[in-house]
Amino acid sequence: MSAIPGESVFCSAALASGLVTNEAIEYAERVARHRLSQAGQSGAELSDRLLAEILVEQEILTQYQAEQLMEGRTKLTLGPYIVTDFIAQGGMGQVYKAVHRFMGRVCAVKVLPLERATQLARDSFIRETRMQAKLDCPYLVRAFDAGVDGKVHYLVTEYVPGMDLRRLVKLRGPLSVQQAAHIIRQAALGLAYAHDKGLIHRDVKPGNILVTPQGDAKVSDVGLAGFNQDLLNDPRAGKIVGTTDYISPEQIRTPLEVKPVADIYSLGCTLYYTVCGKVPFPGGDTPSKLKRHLEETPWHPRRFVPDIPEDFVDIIADMMDKTPEKRIGTAKEVAARLEPWADVHHHELSTAKLSRSPCMAPPPPLDPDSESAGSVGEEAANQESSAASSHAANFGSASNLENLKLNAARERDQNSHSLSNPGSGVKPVPVVAPMDQMSPWMVVALTLAIAVPPTLVIGAIFGYLFSRGV
Ligand SMILES: Nc1ncnc2c1ncn2[C@@H]1O[C@H](COP(=O)(O)OP(=O)(O)OP(=O)(O)O)[C@@H](O)[C@H]1O
Numbered sequence: 001m002s003a004i005p006g007e008s009v010f011c012s013a014a015l016a017s018g019l020v021t022n023e024a025i026e027y028a029e030r031v032a033r034h035r036l037s038q039a040g041q042s043g044a045e046l047s048d049r050l051l052a053e054i055l056v057e058q059e060i061l062t063q064y065q066a067e068q069l070m071e072g073r074t075k076l077t078l079g080p081y082i083v084t085d086f087i088a089q090g091g092m093g094q095v096y097k098a099v100h101r102f103m104g105r106v107c108a109v110k111v112l113p114l115e116r117a118t119q120l121a122r123d124s125f126i127r128e129t130r131m132q133a134k135l136d137c138p139y140l141v142r143a144f145d146a147g148v149d150g151k152v153h154y155l156v157t158e159y160v161p162g163m164d165l166r167r168l169v170k171l172r173g174p175l176s177v178q179q180a181a182h183i184i185r186q187a188a189l190g191l192a193y194a195h196d197k198g199l200i201h202r203d204v205k206p207g208n209i210l211v212t213p214q215g216d217a218k219v220s221d222v223g224l225a226g227f228n229q230d231l232l233n234d235p236r237a238g239k240i241v242g243t244t245d246y247i248s249p250e251q252i253r254t255p256l257e258v259k260p261v262a263d264i265y266s267l268g269c270t271l272y273y274t275v276c277g278k279v280p281f282p283g284g285d286t287p288s289k290l291k292r293h294l295e296e297t298p299w300h301p302r303r304f305v306p307d308i309p310e311d312f313v314d315i316i317a318d319m320m321d322k323t324p325e326k327r328i329g330t331a332k333e334v335a336a337r338l339e340p341w342a343d344v345h346h347h348e349l350s351t352a353k354l355s356r357s358p359c360m361a362p363p364p365p366l367d368p369d370s371e372s373a374g375s376v377g378e379e380a381a382n383q384e385s386s387a388a389s390s391h392a393a394n395f396g397s398a399s400n401l402e403n404l405k406l407n408a409a410r411e412r413d414q415n416s417h418s419l420s421n422p423g424s425g426v427k428p429v430p431v432v433a434p435m436d437q438m439s440p441w442m443v444v445a446l447t448l449a450i451a452v453p454p455t456l457v458i459g460a461i462f463g464y465l466f467s468r469g470v
């Protein structure tokens with residue numbers, strides 16, 4: 001393909017985007033010709049890819065920008081922010097890395113589906129953004145700015161290198177007790193700060209804890225969950241309003257009366273996930289997950305981490321107590337209980353070595369109506385659950401752990417549940433092993449029982465008896 005401006009898709013888009021000048025393209029062309037002649041291909045046409053490659057080498061474009069321009073996309077800005085990279089597809093919209101056109105500050109820009117929200121949700125979002133602007137804590141992702149570009153609403157925050165805790169655990173497996181304690185302690189300090197300012201997070205989960213390459217943590221999306229919940233009427237909301245893997249029982253029962261201690265339950269579930277590599281209630285659909293948060297107790301962490309200290313398990317259990325009054329009461333106390341376990345020399349995680357996303361990065365949105373936000377979020381949540389449940393099959397029965405604290409709590413909860421339903425008069429139904437926890441022989445036997453017609457089986461039995469002369 002010819003790379004002459006006006007004829008080449010890449011050159012035309014690069015010029016139209018305002019990211020590249022004519023001079024820069026001419027310089028790249030000279031370099032490209034020189035390279036081709038050195039390779040004995042002087043007569044060859046300049047390709048868009050070669051020119052893009054040279055402009056990336058010159059640091060005039062980022063790889064992401066070059067790829068977008070090769071596709072002919074020219075709008076790589078959101079308000080005064082120049083988009084330099086795609087970070088991730090979140091539950092509400094995409095997150096981009098960007099740089100302020102004039103100030104040069106690197107930041108993260110999160111696209112919000114605000115155009116679909118009710119006026120009430122917008123007002124609450126603006127209120128929350130103003131609140132966030134007042135927060136200044138090393139353990140919380142700082143909010144810098146919010147704006148609108150055409151119909152696209154966005155929130156600008158501090159850029160945190162590294163990756164979120166969910167991806168970290170998925171890629172590297174469960175963290176050690178020391179690493180987990182270090183990260184969750186810092187998240188607890190961030191939450192303690194937000195709680196002191198009168199803010200409840202309401203969506204604490206591994207995806208909302210960002211971990212730097214040094215292994216330090218910052219809680220993101222403080223103040224966004226309320227906005228998220230206001231989107232329940234949004235047709236996409238049923239799919240995208242987060243995962244229910246970390247939701248507190250009181251958020252399920254009385255969502256409008258949530259207190260800061262709800263964040264502690266969610267942080268407890270997050271700690272469980274961080275050391276076990278599995279969510280507390282894997283598998284099942286949303287209603288069954290909610291029911292299990294209300295009534296059941298997760299597997300003892302020793303099922304997944306045989307050498308986990310019992311005192312550490314007690315902290316998880318105390319954070320995840322279903323009764324808010326019995327739970328650890330403040331985020332500060334959580335941080336204090338985790339402190340002895342957090343080894344400051346043990347937390348380096350070098351998350352920077354891990355790539356962010358294996359899939360093709362999308363462009364910054366032009367028309368919010370054409371966005372397909374949400375399905376990825378749901379898929380991600382489901383993947384988390386199904387991965388966790390299939391993993392669960394690798395471990396033995398938990399019956400030998402019945403006497404341990406978490407399972408004792410399960411009984412307590414089941415009893416209190418049956419008491420709270422006096423009309424039912426039945427014992428709590430025992431938990432049946434799901435398919436992925438059955439032994440292979442049971443699966444074969446079941447399959448045979450279903451697949452082989454009963455007459456054949458009876459025939460075979462009679463045949464066997466006759467052959468033995470019975
Ligand atoms: N400030 C930031 N700096 C760096 N990466 C970020 C930042 N904010 C978000 N991310 C990355 O983008 C991902 C998506 O974030 P986003 O908050 O949109 O989605 P989510 O946390 O998965 O779901 P939800 O929308 O329910 O919070 C995060 O998991 C994180 O990896």
Ligand SMILES: [Mg+2]
Nearest residue numbers: 207208220221
């Ligand atoms: Mg988030």
